[in-house]
Amino acid sequence: MEKRIQKAVADFLAKEGASEVSFVVERPAEMVHGDYTTNAALAAGKLLGRNPRELADSLATSLLNVLGETAVSHVTVAGPGFVNITLARETVSLAIAEADAQGSEWGKGISENGQCVIVEYSNPNAFKEMHVGHLVGTVVGEAVSRLTESSGTTVMRDTFGGDIGPNVAKALWGLRKNGITEPTTAHEIGEAYVIGSNKYETDAEAKIEIDELNQAIYAGTDRELMELWRKGREISMEEFRRIWKLLGTHFDFEFFDSDTTEAGVRIVMDGLNKGIFEKSDGAVIYNGEAKGVHTMVFITSHNTPTYEAKDVGLAFLKEERWPSDKVIIVTGNEQTGRFKTVLAALGELAPLLAAKMEHLATGFLKLTSGKMSSREGNVITASELIEDIIKKASEKNEDPLVAEQVAVGAIKYMILRQSPGSDIIFDPEKSLSLEGDSGPYLQYALVRAKSVLAQSAVGNEKMETPGEVYVIERVLLHFPEVVARASHELAPNLLVTYLIELAGQWNSFYSKERIVGGDHEAYKLMLARAFVSTMTNGLTLLGIPTPERM
RNA sequence: GCCCCGAUGGUGAAACGGAUAUCACAUCAGUCUUCGGAACUGACGGUCCAGGUUCGAUUCCUGGUCGGGGCACCA
Secondary structure, eight states: OHHHHHHHHHHHHHHTTOTTOOOOEEOOSSGGGOSEEEOHHHHHHHHHTOOHHHHHHHHHHHHHHHHOTTTEEEEEEETTTEEEEEEOHHHHHHHHHHHHHHGGGTTOOOOOSOOEEEEEOOOOBTTSOOBHHHHHHHHHHHHHHHHHHHTTOEEEEEEEEBOSSHHHHHHHHHHHHTTOSSOOOHHHHHHHHHHHHHHHHHOHHHHHHHHHHHHHHHHTOOHHHHHHHHHHHHHHHHHHHHHHHHTTOOOSEEEEHHHHHHHHHHHHHHHHHTTSSEEETTEEEEOOGGGTSOOEEEEOTTSOBOHHHHHHHHHHHHHHHSOOSEEEEEEEGGGHHHHHHHHHHHHHHOHHHHHTEEEEEEOOEEESSSOOOTTTTOOOBHHHHHHHHHHHHHTTOOSHHHHHHHHHHHHHHHHHTSOTTSOEEEOTTTOOOOSSSSHHHHHHHHHHHHHHHHHSOOOOOOOOOOSSOOHHHHHHTTHHHHHHHHHHTTOHHHHHHHHHHHHHHHHHHHHHSOOTTSTTHHHHHHHHHHHHHHHHHHHHHHTOOOOSOO
16 A cells, blocks of 8 residues: 555656655654655655645645545645545455455565575674673574565575684683583583683783683694584584574574684785785784774784684675675674774775675663673673573463563563664663563463454354444554565664554553454454464564463 | 764653654553453653754754763784
8 A cells, every 4th residue: 555655646746747856655653644644745845846735735636536535535634745644444454354364474575686685693702601792683683684584585694603712712721720621511611711811811821821722723733622622612502502592593604713714814915915904013904094994903913813804704705605695794883893994994805795795783781780791700691591581481371481482572572672773771680571561562462362363253254344443453554564664774673663552552452342242243353363463473573482372 | 082873751762854752661540350461541751952954853964061882913
């Protein structure tokens, strides 16, 4: 319907000689204004130098004629020249019937281009435990991947794990110090990292040993060391994979630092010869001053690559593995500056590769009580948090599977409800809300609707359409537009905002209207099915589980 | 010091230059619990400051205040 209105407005503007005017057809802020509104008359009035109200009047008449009175109940002009369109009962009913009929397809975009996109996120540091901050990138990355897929794009997910470098050396040093030759848990490794990290700061001798260890890992010739490294990495990664699975994420490609160092060094050295990089104090740096980005070291004076060089190598590696049209990289926003430098350098090395890369920065997860630092070891690990919330959800859910679904839903909702770049304040004392503005609220509305459907007698009596249009219907029909926009803007929060409104309207409808055994029962049941499809699809796009019961 | 990002009711968010700034939480007051109360209804309360552009600014521009992040051998 939105598209039909778009076209009708565009046709009208073309006739008026203002075809290049940009305008929007959108949902009005307030429902009393109608189902759709457009600012076309305002925009065109400015360009043509005509009175916007007059233009709006003739646009309104034109729209009513073109769309037809069976489709549109009325078109009005308001304010400085908005044209508001209210859909006819029949059009609304058709949309609801469509939502019901399409089921799990409802809301999906049409595959028009067959694009291929790689989304990179979660980027775990092997040898460290996953802390709550990692949760943000993981959850956002998964939601963005799913939204992108819904628009008909093929998505490959990749994650770039840190398995080499000073932090790894610290963990290995700590393991050796503790006399551990065969680590068995990720926690054990996390503790070793904390020990190594502290000693690195306070103990000069330890610092030298750790630096040497770092070199040795790059060299890879010490068999005993490399064996410990391999085992440690595997144990760490097993833990990450366990949490990813819990969160409904999987990766098509798992890349590691160690896969990219060789290519990274080679490409940067090549760039050095071309004058893209320069030598400074024995290190290879990218001088970004002229481009307005930070100057950064790509290869250290000890000939080891930094993260920046590895990122360059990774860009090539990804292209080699799975050529794509676009690469979305989700990281914390503290990396924004670093990313700009890498992108500037890559822009000179390989302009086509750089052009298709897009950085999506996520906010921090901040604790209300003090800062977290994995160095000091006072982090809340992701698995601890999840366990806590599961415990809380278990108070109302005996089924452990459901408790897990509710807990994951609560955590994901907390993260996804806000725009990706902004920080998330997290109060570990109050923990997570399971009611009101929360994931479980959405899940609960869905469960109740399913429960209603389960109780309805499956009759095929003829459907009578009620004369009045329920508010829930008018919210429901906008779902595909919201999905399209959230997908296009990589903004899962827009979908979250929509779903919380939808759930509220459903609960309101539910409390006011009798469904099973009420008047217009068949129609209301269809509406309930449409709601179930919409909520199920919406939650699935966000990666929030949809329990059957709770 | 330089660079980037942000500032919307007590709290967390929405508003792609448009209407009386939207939603939720919290608080207060109700519903009443006969299709599941993790619910519903109502009240309260807000755009950091000063200019500018515009018919119209939370949105764009300039300056300021406050907060967060980054800035050569960490990731």
